[in-house]
Amino acid sequence: xxxxxxxxxxxxxxDQDFAQWYTxxxxxxxxxxxxxxxxxxxxxxxxxxxxxxxxxxxxxxxKETGVENVYLPMLIPEHLLQMEKDHxxxxxxxxxxxxxxxxxxxTERLCIRPTSETLFCDHVKDIVHSYRxxxxxxxxxCSVLRWEKTTRPFLRSAEFLWQEGHTxxxxxxxxxxxxxxxxxxxxxxxxxxxxIPLVKGKKxxxxxxxxxxxxxxxxxxxxxxxxxxxxxxxNFGSGFADAYGIQYTNKDNKLSSVYExxxxxxxxIIGAIIMVHGDDSGLVxxxxxxxxxxxxxxxxxxxxxxxxxxxxxxxxxxxRFAVKVDATDKxxxxxxxxQEIQGIPTRIEIGPKDMExxxxxxxxxxxxxxxxxxxxxxxxxxxxxxEEMQKDMYDRAKAHLTANTRVAGSWEEFQDILNTKQxxxxxxxxxxQECEEAIKEETGATTRCMPFKQTKHGDVCxxxxxxxxxxxxxxxxx
Amino acid sequence: xxxxxxxxxxxxxxDQDFAQWYTxxxxxxxxxxxxxxxxxxxxxxxxxxxxxxxxxxxxxxxKETGVENVYLPMLIPEHLLQMEKDHxxxxxxxxxxxxxxxxxxxTERLCIRPTSETLFCDHVKDIVHSYRxxxxxxxxxCSVLRWEKTTRPFLRSAEFLWQEGHTxxxxxxxxxxxxxxxxxxxxxxxxxxxxIPLVKGKKxxxxxxxxxxxxxxxxxxxxxxxxxxxxxxxNFGSGFADAYGIQYTNKDNKLSSVYExxxxxxxxIIGAIIMVHGDDSGLVxxxxxxxxxxxxxxxxxxxxxxxxxxxxxxxxxxxRFAVKVDATDKxxxxxxxxQEIQGIPTRIEIGPKDMExxxxxxxxxxxxxxxxxxxxxxxxxxxxxxEEMQKDMYDRAKAHLTANTRVAGSWEEFQDILNTKQxxxxxxxxxxQECEEAIKEETGATTRCMPFKQTKHGDVCxxxxxxxxxxxxxxxxx
Numbered sequence: 001x002x003x004x005x006x007x008x009x010x011x012x013x014x015d016q017d018f019a020q021w022y023t024x025x026x027x028x029x030x031x032x033x034x035x036x037x038x039x040x041x042x043x044x045x046x047x048x049x050x051x052x053x054x055x056x057x058x059x060x061x062x063k064e065t066g067v068e069n070v071y072l073p074m075l076i077p078e079h080l081l082q083m084e085k086d087h088x089x090x091x092x093x094x095x096x097x098x099x100x101x102x103x104x105x106x107t108e109r110l111c112i113r114p115t116s117e118t119l120f121c122d123h124v125k126d127i128v129h130s131y132r133x134x135x136x137x138x139x140x141x142c143s144v145l146r147w148e149k150t151t152r153p154f155l156r157s158a159e160f161l162w163q164e165g166h167t168x169x170x171x172x173x174x175x176x177x178x179x180x181x182x183x184x185x186x187x188x189x190x191x192x193x194x195x196i197p198l199v200k201g202k203k204x205x206x207x208x209x210x211x212x213x214x215x216x217x218x219x220x221x222x223x224x225x226x227x228x229x230x231x232x233x234x235n236f237g238s239g240f241a242d243a244y245g246i247q248y249t250n251k252d253n254k255l256s257s258v259y260e261x262x263x264x265x266x267x268x269i270i271g272a273i274i275m276v277h278g279d280d281s282g283l284v285x286x287x288x289x290x291x292x293x294x295x296x297x298x299x300x301x302x303x304x305x306x307x308x309x310x311x312x313x314x315x316x317x318x319x320r321f322a323v324k325v326d327a328t329d330k331x332x333x334x335x336x337x338x339q340e341i342q343g344i345p346t347r348i349e350i351g352p353k354d355m356e357x358x359x360x361x362x363x364x365x366x367x368x369x370x371x372x373x374x375x376x377x378x379x380x381x382x383x384x385x386x387e388e389m390q391k392d393m394y395d396r397a398k399a400h401l402t403a404n405t406r407v408a409g410s411w412e413e414f415q416d417i418l419n420t421k422q423x424x425x426x427x428x429x430x431x432x433q434e435c436e437e438a439i440k441e442e443t444g445a446t447t448r449c450m451p452f453k454q455t456k457h458g459d460v461c462x463x464x465x466x467x468x469x470x471x472x473x474x475x476x477x478x
Numbered sequence: 479x480x481x482x483x484x485x486x487x488x489x490x491x492x493d494q495d496f497a498q499w500y501t502x503x504x505x506x507x508x509x510x511x512x513x514x515x516x517x518x519x520x521x522x523x524x525x526x527x528x529x530x531x532x533x534x535x536x537x538x539x540x541k542e543t544g545v546e547n548v549y550l551p552m553l554i555p556e557h558l559l560q561m562e563k564d565h566x567x568x569x570x571x572x573x574x575x576x577x578x579x580x581x582x583x584x585t586e587r588l589c590i591r592p593t594s595e596t597l598f599c600d601h602v603k604d605i606v607h608s609y610r611x612x613x614x615x616x617x618x619x620c621s622v623l624r625w626e627k628t629t630r631p632f633l634r635s636a637e638f639l640w641q642e643g644h645t646x647x648x649x650x651x652x653x654x655x656x657x658x659x660x661x662x663x664x665x666x667x668x669x670x671x672x673x674i675p676l677v678k679g680k681k682x683x684x685x686x687x688x689x690x691x692x693x694x695x696x697x698x699x700x701x702x703x704x705x706x707x708x709x710x711x712x713n714f715g716s717g718f719a720d721a722y723g724i725q726y727t728n729k730d731n732k733l734s735s736v737y738e739x740x741x742x743x744x745x746x747i748i749g750a751i752i753m754v755h756g757d758d759s760g761l762v763x764x765x766x767x768x769x770x771x772x773x774x775x776x777x778x779x780x781x782x783x784x785x786x787x788x789x790x791x792x793x794x795x796x797x798r799f800a801v802k803v804d805a806t807d808k809x810x811x812x813x814x815x816x817q818e819i820q821g822i823p824t825r826i827e828i829g830p831k832d833m834e835x836x837x838x839x840x841x842x843x844x845x846x847x848x849x850x851x852x853x854x855x856x857x858x859x860x861x862x863x864x865e866e867m868q869k870d871m872y873d874r875a876k877a878h879l880t881a882n883t884r885v886a887g888s889w890e891e892f893q894d895i896l897n898t899k900q901x902x903x904x905x906x907x908x909x910x911q912e913c914e915e916a917i918k919e920e921t922g923a924t925t926r927c928m929p930f931k932q933t934k935h936g937d938v939c940x941x942x943x944x945x946x947x948x949x950x951x952x953x954x955x956x
Contacts, residue, residue: 080514101625161551
């Protein structure tokens with residue numbers, strides 16, 4: 001057992017050092033490897049398989065709403081980036097610049113896309129002329145690059161993978177509707193598939209996307225009480241489109257403005273899965289997103305018939321579930337620890353004694369609960385166990401969110417919660433950006449969002465005491 | 479009908495100007511749009527949907543052979559690119575260099591990956607130590623960038639999408655086996671799904687990949703008689719791995735070399751689909767890769783029940799086929815022309831007269847053949863028509879390949895074929911690189927490959943008369 005013990009010991013306990021626990025998990029679960037390129041990570045097979053499942057499920061949901069996928073260039077000429085003032089101010093300091101092509105110096109610098117609003121506008125200008133050409137509802141799956149100073153796997157890296165949707169509409173109402181629609185696609189996906197409960201709301205002006213009129217967000221709460229912005233959807237009004245010269249002829253034959261949205265979700269969400277569901281033994285993956293849903297682990301596999309039986313169970317299950325047999329020459333204990341570190345939702349133990357009784361043992365990753373099932377009922381039992389686990393994981397995360405969301409009626413309460421408990425703080429706010437900045441400076445907490453469902457906790461701002469304009473979720477964030 | 483006529487007239491006839499025909503088709507079929515970024519294109523929804531189907535099918539075939547997907551950084555530090563001599567000489571002149579990150583000048587230039595052998599080696603060095611860690615069988619789907627001087631949509635662009643497989647093995651035999659295996663995956667995919675017949679063989683030393691020991695290729699013949707290299711698979715031996723310090727401890731506890739392969743297929747293959755199957759009316763897509771396999775076009779759609787019937791047919795077909803209804807307010811003639819330009823394999827015409835007879839009319843895109851079918855047999859008929867079309871497309875392309883592959887027994891014959899007929903020329907070659915270069919200089923034809931199935935056409939080189947070493951396929955190429 002020495003080896004197994006060591007394996008688990010490599011993961012720092014969450015309560016001891018959450019940041020180190022996180023790093024240990026991403027490395028020990030083989031999700032990523034560090035690269036020799038500043039701020040860039042290698043996404044390893046187990047990490048990428050997770051992203052593939054996220055892509056497949058989100059892409060399906062996008063397409064159901066009429067989204068079409070496209071691919072635009074990865075480079076943006078400097079003049080194009082500069083056409084929308086707020087946008088260039090927001091992004092120029094954090095882009096990488098290409099200045100040489102082959103052996104020649106370029107006459108104009110090109111940046112590697114940090115996001116592609118500018119390119120989409122430049123393209124849509126060419127393809128939208130009449131009301132018949134609208135709406136344009138595009139998305140692309142790609143990598144983007146932001147020259148971040150400090151980086152952490154999945155949460156913040158120079159290069160990351162994401163999808164960015166860009167849509168163009170004839171009216172501001174339609175654009176607003178699409179902005180909210182896509183935020184809801186994200187929220188439903190996170191809640192139904194990733195078992196991550198959310199707070200949905202609007203960003204303050206300070207926190208909104210560079211160049212947007214409004215940014216909506218889904219905010220999740222991690223195990224350590226910090227918030228993670230998990231997906232955003234932006235309404236640009238006609239600002240970008242006007243700056244890039246996009247216009248269309250409406251039904252009355254008049255030139256009209258075009259209204260734009262964009263929305264993105266990235267590999268960052270993998271960080272959320274880890275930090276919402278993980279435990280001291282490693283990753284815990286929700287069954288609906290897990291690349292492997294069950295690992296069949298033979299016990300005493302050298303005994304006649306055991307390995308055959310393990311493969312028989314696999315064949316019985318493989319059409320309905322993502323299932324594998326661990327037939328390596330390691331001990332069962334080592335295999336259990338490995339399956340747990342990887343966060344595979346269930347393992348199925350099958351040994352000579354089980355075979356005698358014509359049964360198998362399902363063990364849940366989250367609760368370690370053992371479920372003994374007759375082999376002929378294995379598919380139904382596994383299905384039920386996975387569904388229950390999915391639901392329980394959501395419920396636990398929801399309970400954690402609820403327990404760690406507190407109302408602060410006064411500035412003392414606000415500080416006390418932050419100092420002793422973390423989590424989300426719901427409080428009234430005056431709407432003043434200076435006050436928002438002061439709160440951040442004094443406490444490190446930022447406005448996460450103004451929730452769609454507003455509750456009135458008082459009449460005055462929790463910080464400055466001026467009349468309150470909105471309820472805000474505050475929190476320290478990744 | 480004036481409008482319909484004009485629509486078709488926008489496509490230049492193939493025999494008049496093939497290059498212009500190609501450009502007309504990619505633009506008119508809405509596969510791409512030009513961008514304002516040097517050498518980069520916008521892949522529009524219809525082009526990208528094609529790529530998604532290619533990805534899905536290839537990815538499935540890769541995974542069946544044990545391939546795992548990963549994602550590595552898009553940037554390569556200059557020193558890393560330089561570690562393998564031939565490789566840096568081959569690629570350094572055609573890469574884009576990042577020299578600025580945010581506002582700071584970088585101490586070391588980073589190039590945007592033109593291909594990722596260097597990065598994979600750098601990563602694998604960290605994860606392979608023992609024979610237990612081998613083989614490593616990785617692939618990534620990504621975009622790469624090569625600073626090309628002249629560009630053409632899909633065929634040659636600065637940035638393009640592709641997959642690049644990188645594998646690492648304990649023995650040279652295993653590496654060679656994987657190299658050939660993946661070439662065969664490409665070949666089977668092209669022949670079975672894209673209906674493109676191929677010549678498979680080995681590249682000469684002059685034409686092989688920078689740094690490879692051997693490059694294998696699939697070569698397709700376009701409608702105009704030019705060749706298109708459609709996919710390549712490289713065996714690096716231990717050259718790269720040695721240069722990057724990858725070693726493993728074998729079962730006898732001795733340090734051993736690691737043997738590496740790589741293989742890639744790109745959006746270039748879309749150019750092959752267009753140029754092998756297209757005709758003067760536009761694109762013709764093989765049914766097995768077409769994003770839309772049948773367009774249902776209502777005739778006299780304003781008459782009661784016609785549009786309902788069209789949707790009824792769609793609902794009848796949609797679980798088995800990719801099928802759409804064109805319910806726009808355009809004329810049927812316009813819709814026919816549009817469906818033909820887009821290369822949708824079949825259209826289904828349904829009008830009041832058909833409804834009276836309880837029938838529908840299927841029209842094949844390639845032959846324009848009309849197949850009248852009782853509506854209750856529509857799914858089976860459509861299935862048969864699509865399968866026949868797929869087979870006929872392959873057979874026609876194969877007949878074109880056969881008819882345009884000629885043996886040249888003498889240098890006069892060689893020149894005569896090139897001047898009057900184009901196509902592939904099979905001829906004997908001395909194996910001398912200078913002779914190969916002289917042939918290219920004198921005729922513009924290059925060695926496409928030394929086919930796996932060698933046929934002896936004579937004893938001497940077709941060009942220099944020295945003793946022949948191999949049969950070679952020559953041709954002018956894209």
